[in-house]
Amino acid sequence: MTATMIKEFRLPDLGEGLTESEILSWKVAVGDTVTLNQVIAEVETAKAVVELPSPFAGVVAELHEQPGTVVEVGKPIVSFEVDDGGSSNGGGAPVAVKEPAADRAAVATSANGAPAATAAEAVGSPAKREPNLVGYGAVVEHSGRPTRRARSQPQDVMSPTNEAPAVTEPAVSPRAGEDAPERPRSTPPVRKLARDLGINLELVPGTGQGGLITREDVQNFSTTPAAQAGSPAGAGAGAGAGQGGRETRTAIKGVRKFTAAAMVQSAFTAPHVTEFLTVDVTATMELLARLRGNRTFEGFKLTPLTIAAKAVLVALGNNPSLNSRWDEASQEIVQFNYVNLGIAAATPRGLTVPNIKDADRLTLRELSTALTELTDTARAGKTSPSELSGGTISITNIGVFGIDAGTPILNPGEAAIVALGAVRKAPWIVNDELAVRQVMSLSLSFDHRLVDGEQGSRFLADLGAILSDPAMVMTMI
Known part of the structure; x- marks a missing residue:
């Protein structure tokens, strides 16, 4: 039986040092089989709307962010289940992503958390690329396409679906070798709910394990005086108007x-x-x-x-x-x-x-x-x-x-x-x-x-x- 491993794809710098992008839509779902360079998402940078091609051929294991989420460069956005040792070039190193110097070492990782460069050296893969986006590109070494196969459930990924996961530690706890995220700890559906309600998550006390902010925390906070006062940092499009308010706040982004x-x-x-x-x-x-x-x-x-x-x-x-x-x-x-x-x-x-x-x-x-x-x-x-x-x-x-x-x-x-x-x-x-x-x-x-x-x-x-x-x-x- 063919062994598989999980490969993370982190948001690349899409040109000229842009630091973040908004996920507009996903073109794939968890469980879909994708081919190399197949369009998997549409994102909006500070300059334009860009289609993201897949740097791997395999099965979509997890979508880390929901549409409407603004993601920093270098953050994981999707995980793939690929053949063990396989990658975008059919057996070489994962895609190298152009990143700020501070994050460069942690951009593309293998299943055990080792830097992509180490994985590349282990198999002797050349470092040449054929870029299909500014800042990153998949190595194209063959014209064949992988055959469809049944997807086995990975053991080292987070929630296997893009629906709201149960509030447990694996859904949000940092991976080995990574620092805890700087933004408030919550799941993508909870962050979307906060945006819809115009809530700044930094103001919401988390009652979940490890300080995780849950859906109930956001809903309870929305009725407090602090939430009624509003906060530009957390206001999303339509906030206030949808609650009968006299203001409409639109996030300044993109x-x-x-x-x-x-x-x-x-x-x-x-x-x-x-x-x-x-x-x-x-x-x-x-x-x-x-x-x-x-x-x-x-x-x-x-x-x-x-x-x-x-x-x-x-x-x-x-x-x-x-x-x-x-x-x-x-x-x-x-x-x-x-x-x-x-x-x-x-x-x-x-x-x-x-x-x-x-x-x-x-x-x-x-x-x-x-x-x-x-x-x-x-x-x-x-x-x-x-x-x-x-x-x-x-x-x-x-x-x-x-x-x-x-x-x-x-x-x-x-x-x-x-x-x-x-x-x-x-x-x-x-x-x-x-x-x-x-x-x-x-x-x-x-x-x-x-x-x-x-x-x-x-x-x-x-x-x-x-x-x-x-x-x-x-x-x-």
């Missing part, structure tokens, strides 16, 4: 938490300057109508944003200082010889700024396709972390909300951001006569350490000139 921190950092690090210019874009709107009727652009989605994005890319050619960043560590100004054009996108999970790589090398048709794919992916919440990093300059289209102008905050690490206002019919002087024209307000915020007033003004003037008369492009290329 994309919204990252965006808030980034905006505060940007606003108080880079000295912002904002300039405004209102231009007659009648000629651009007429060009847009002609292009939409042209067979060359049949099937392509052309909008004022498409033309404005192309105009920004052309104007940057004459004003490269706006396509740069301030490197505080090396005390250097880094000017980019390429343009990764960021587009601010409002999504159900908050504001994101994915970017189009090497946008300056795209034709108008290619740019139209890239913008369509970018917005569709962002609205679906499927933007990857790589698409959210590396931007060099950004555009925010506030005109779609009927707004004329604003003072946009720089995307951290970028020198400039352009806000496009709504296109409106307005009285305008043309050849000394009053006429009704289509006008748009442009707002340009820039980092005054990198861009001085003259450079910012010239860029904005060039952008306005192109949108006022698209033929001006011929003088700039």
Whole structure:
């Protein structure tokens, strides 16, 4: 009979030092047989929603966290029952997970608690990987798939189901060689109940063995004055409203938490300057109508944003200082010889700024396709972390909300951001006569350490000139 062992999969760093992620949904259940790199969960980092592939081929033994739980990097999220000595490469070492230095030694462990590196040395497995996510990846050495087999009950795992376990020590007691968890001791269903009720578990006294907080503890605490007073740390979405209260509290996490921190950092690090210019874009709107009727652009989605994005890319050619960043560590100004054009996108999970790589090398048709794919992916919440990093300059289209102008905050690490206002019919002087024209307000915020007033003004003037008369492009290329 084939011997089996338990392998834990700990939440990896999904890119750029992110410290936590929220489990949105599980794609597998306890007892399911999974294959290498099969998607097992969907998680939300501070930047994007990411699908987690399985680093092992085997049977799901336990799901350690429930959907809606925010998990720190390095914490176990799922255990697998695999063939003894087997792993993601059919007999080599478990997956190496990119972790903070303090946790690195304890990230991937074998069944007896030994570090994964030790297990790898024992079988002489090579350390090469083919990453399928930023920060970790499974070693792919063969194309065969494991056969389905009956699952034997493991003896060294916690509760075998993802339902609320009985309140006993094995459900929460620390494993050998690990420190006790810093957060209040409770089970995932109890933590979810606390979130639903807006209860901060740190305030709840645990009556279970070893100080374990039980469901009854949370329910009893919810009727106390301390719970009625509320606590931001423990308030979850809808807390208060569901109890007839006058407030609704929403936990600050995921994309919204990252965006808030980034905006505060940007606003108080880079000295912002904002300039405004209102231009007659009648000629651009007429060009847009002609292009939409042209067979060359049949099937392509052309909008004022498409033309404005192309105009920004052309104007940057004459004003490269706006396509740069301030490197505080090396005390250097880094000017980019390429343009990764960021587009601010409002999504159900908050504001994101994915970017189009090497946008300056795209034709108008290619740019139209890239913008369509970018917005569709962002609205679906499927933007990857790589698409959210590396931007060099950004555009925010506030005109779609009927707004004329604003003072946009720089995307951290970028020198400039352009806000496009709504296109409106307005009285305008043309050849000394009053006429009704289509006008748009442009707002340009820039980092005054990198861009001085003259450079910012010239860029904005060039952008306005192109949108006022698209033929001006011929003088700039």
